[in-house]
Amino acid sequence: MLLVHPVHELVRELPLLIGGLVLGSTTGxxxxxxxxxxxxxxxxxxxxxxxxxxxxxxxxxxxxQLRAGLLHRKVLSVPRxxxxxxxxxxxxxxxxxxxxxxxxxxxxxxxxxxxFVLDAVRVDQVPRLRAILLTGSPQPVEAATAEPAATSxxxxxxxxxxxxxxxxxxxxxxxxxxxAGLIYQSGAVGPLQHSRLAESAMEAGRRLGVxxxxxxxxxxxxxxxxxxxVLRSLLTYANLVLWRRADVLHLRHGLLxxxxxxxxxxxxxxxxxxxxLLVRAFGGAGLDAVMTGVHGAxxxxxxxxxxxxxxxxxxxxxxxxxxxxxxxxxRGHGRRAAARRWTRALGAPVLIGVGLAVVTLLEGTSVVPxxxxxxxxAATAWCALLAADRVGALGHRVDSRWLVMRAGSWERRRDCxxxxxxxxxxxxxxxxxxxxxxxxxxxxxxxxxxxxRLIDVPEDQVWAVAAQASPWVADSIWAIR
Amino acid sequence: xxxxxxxxxxxxxxxxxxxxxxxxxxxxxxxxxLRWAIGGLVPWLLLAAGQAVWIGFDRRLMWLHIAIAVVTLLGATISLxxxxxxxxxxxRWEIGPQAVYTRTGWxxxxxRIAPISRxxxxxxxxxxLDRLFGLANITVTTASSAGAVHIAAxxxxxxxxxxxxLTDIAAIGAEDAx
Numbered sequence: 001m002l003l004v005h006p007v008h009e010l011v012r013e014l015p016l017l018i019g020g021l022v023l024g025s026t027t028g029x030x031x032x033x034x035x036x037x038x039x040x041x042x043x044x045x046x047x048x049x050x051x052x053x054x055x056x057x058x059x060x061x062x063x064x065q066l067r068a069g070l071l072h073r074k075v076l077s078v079p080r081x082x083x084x085x086x087x088x089x090x091x092x093x094x095x096x097x098x099x100x101x102x103x104x105x106x107x108x109x110x111x112x113x114x115x116f117v118l119d120a121v122r123v124d125q126v127p128r129l130r131a132i133l134l135t136g137s138p139q140p141v142e143a144a145t146a147e148p149a150a151t152s153x154x155x156x157x158x159x160x161x162x163x164x165x166x167x168x169x170x171x172x173x174x175x176x177x178x179x180a181g182l183i184y185q186s187g188a189v190g191p192l193q194h195s196r197l198a199e200s201a202m203e204a205g206r207r208l209g210v211x212x213x214x215x216x217x218x219x220x221x222x223x224x225x226x227x228x229x230v231l232r233s234l235l236t237y238a239n240l241v242l243w244r245r246a247d248v249l250h251l252r253h254g255l256l257x258x259x260x261x262x263x264x265x266x267x268x269x270x271x272x273x274x275x276x277l278l279v280r281a282f283g284g285a286g287l288d289a290v291m292t293g294v295h296g297a298x299x300x301x302x303x304x305x306x307x308x309x310x311x312x313x314x315x316x317x318x319x320x321x322x323x324x325x326x327x328x329x330x331r332g333h334g335r336r337a338a339a340r341r342w343t344r345a346l347g348a349p350v351l352i353g354v355g356l357a358v359v360t361l362l363e364g365t366s367v368v369p370x371x372x373x374x375x376x377x378a379a380t381a382w383c384a385l386l387a388a389d390r391v392g393a394l395g396h397r398v399d400s401r402w403l404v405m406r407a408g409s410w411e412r413r414r415d416c417x418x419x420x421x422x423x424x425x426x427x428x429x430x431x432x433x434x435x436x437x438x439x440x441x442x443x444x445x446x447x448x449x450x451x452x453r454l455i456d457v458p459e460d461q462v463w464a465v466a467a468q469a470s471p472w473v474a475d476s477i478w479a480i481r
Numbered sequence: 482x483x484x485x486x487x488x489x490x491x492x493x494x495x496x497x498x499x500x501x502x503x504x505x506x507x508x509x510x511x512x513x514x515l516r517w518a519i520g521g522l523v524p525w526l527l528l529a530a531g532q533a534v535w536i537g538f539d540r541r542l543m544w545l546h547i548a549i550a551v552v553t554l555l556g557a558t559i560s561l562x563x564x565x566x567x568x569x570x571x572x573r574w575e576i577g578p579q580a581v582y583t584r585t586g587w588x589x590x591x592x593r594i595a596p597i598s599r600x601x602x603x604x605x606x607x608x609x610l611d612r613l614f615g616l617a618n619i620t621v622t623t624a625s626s627a628g629a630v631h632i633a634a635x636x637x638x639x640x641x642x643x644x645x646x647l648t649d650i651a652a653i654g655a656e657d658a659x
Contacts, residue, residue: 424595424628444628451627467499478503
């Protein structure tokens with residue numbers, strides 16, 4: 001356990017270390033390097049000695065306390081009854097040493113330095129800690145983390161075939177962008193520009209001509225991005241197991257870096273089926289948890305990465321308990337909402353088309369290149385398809401227990417939200433919406449992404465939806481029946 | 482029920498569906514438009530001052546000066562006259578036995594309702610201009626960042642009474658409220 005801190009300290013102090021190395025080799029006195037190394041190791045060890053945690057016995061009013069810091073002492077206290085979820089995370093080094101990082105989440109916005117993190121506790125202690133922290137009962141649960149025990153139900157298991165959805169995400173491109181930015185910032189571009197490699201590449205480019213070069217670069221980018229996306233998905237989500245034991249939901253995934261999340265089911269307020277266009281085209285869907293105390297966006301709320309749609313739907317049905325909520329038909333938003341989708345999608349292309357036509361008429365065909373017209377037709381057709389898809393997606397379904405919202409084409413989502421978790425309604429109307437007689441309904445909740453929007457509901461239905469979901473709206477003194 | 486077929490499905494007496502909501506009853510303070518007008522004018526005055534300095538140093542692009550002056554004048558008039566009066570017509574608030582309900586905005590209008598049982602904090606805010614005109618703004622927060630209800634530009638006496646009333650009904654801290 002003592003090893004993790006010095007080694008991580010080394011990684012963290014890498015610039016200093018390099019500085020020490022450079023100083024050592026330029027002055028010819030290697031003691032500089034040794035001194036820096038020793039200092040980092042001492043700081044790392046001291047960090048371990050100065051960190052301690054305490055869990056009060058009383059689950060209701062007791063606190064979990066973490067004291068840490070070498071020069072800058074800090075004490076973090078979390079009331080035990082406010083703990084919403086417990087995550088563990090084990091990087092490669094942690095795993096080799098049989099350790100894990102335990103992260104306690106309370107639902108407040110917790111940044112990296114303010115979060116409650118126990119770095120490096122022994123893996124065999126984790127189930128006990130987890131049980132104590134989440135349920136308030138200190139009796140040890142049998143090693144639930146090793147493998148889902150017989151008393152729990154496995155909801156989903158990762159299949160290698162799930163990888164077929166990952167090339168369709170943008171994560172590969174984003175990774176490449178980040179890498180390019182890093183290389184650029186490190187100043188490696190200057191020397192590279194004049195290297196032999198760059199010159200031979202330029203030479204090859206000149207021989208092939210512009211269109212071929214562009215095509216080759218695009219193809220290379222595509223292949224690399226697909227490979228990176230698949231690799232990233234494999235590293236992050238391989239070995240994923242989602243299982244449920246009584247009222248606690250466990251999720252574990254990761255090939256090298258093992259992550260484990262534990263969610264209290266009583267905090268679950270629903271789920272979101274996410275179907276980006278390309279994933280949807282191949283019959284896939286991802287599942288996010290809508291939960292209080294867990295960030296709605298990003299990795300912390302992911303229950304299932306893109307996987308076959310039937311898997312995601314059956315898991316959500318199991319959590320929600322009502323198949324109609326997950327797959328049932330929705331009520332559309334009518335003609336005026338559809339018209340607004342069309343004008344929004346086609347407004348810009350039509351204006352550009354008119355502009356092009358006017359310029360062609362006034363200045364002759366020489367100004368507007370001929371290839372622009374097929375491109376314009378293709379772009380307009382694409383926008384029209386998106387609009388049609390959006391119109392088809394838009395809809396809702398409401399009863400006294402669940403509010404279901406579906407919208408979007410490029411990033412389609414179906415949000416299933418428990419009405420008990422809704423703690424506010426907003427009806428918003430822009431001038432255009434007032435003219436069209438529609439309104440945006442926003443359900444506010446403490447869970448997930450906090451605001452769940454239902455766009456362009458007909459004006460005369462908007463409060464009916466809110467009233468059906470929330471009895472306190474229906475029974476309020478303002479309701480017209 | 483007339484049909485009879487549906488009776489097998491749902492035996493409860495169906496409560497009539499809600500078709501809409503009455504607007505909340507109370508307008509903000511009578512001094513609110515004045516406060517909004519002055520608050521809205523300040524940025525335009527700063528812009529005008531900057532322009533005056535610019536004219537003092539550089540008189541070459543006269544058409545540009547005139548164009549910017551026209552835009553400034555137009556913007557100042559809108560935020561001095563149109564916006565405050567429009568806002569005053571839209572803004573309404575009311576506290577019911579179970580919920581807080583407001584209507585706000587001018588171009589984009591919002592109605593927001595939150596249950597008092599889920600209220601977490603009741604905050605009062607008074608900026609320099611608010612204090613000059615004897616006004617106060619109230620923010621009623623719930624556990625959702627999307628659910629905070631703002632009641633703007635109330636008379637201080639009304640605001641104080643309202644805060645007391647809200648904290649009374651809400652019994653803040655009694656439960657988890659998420």
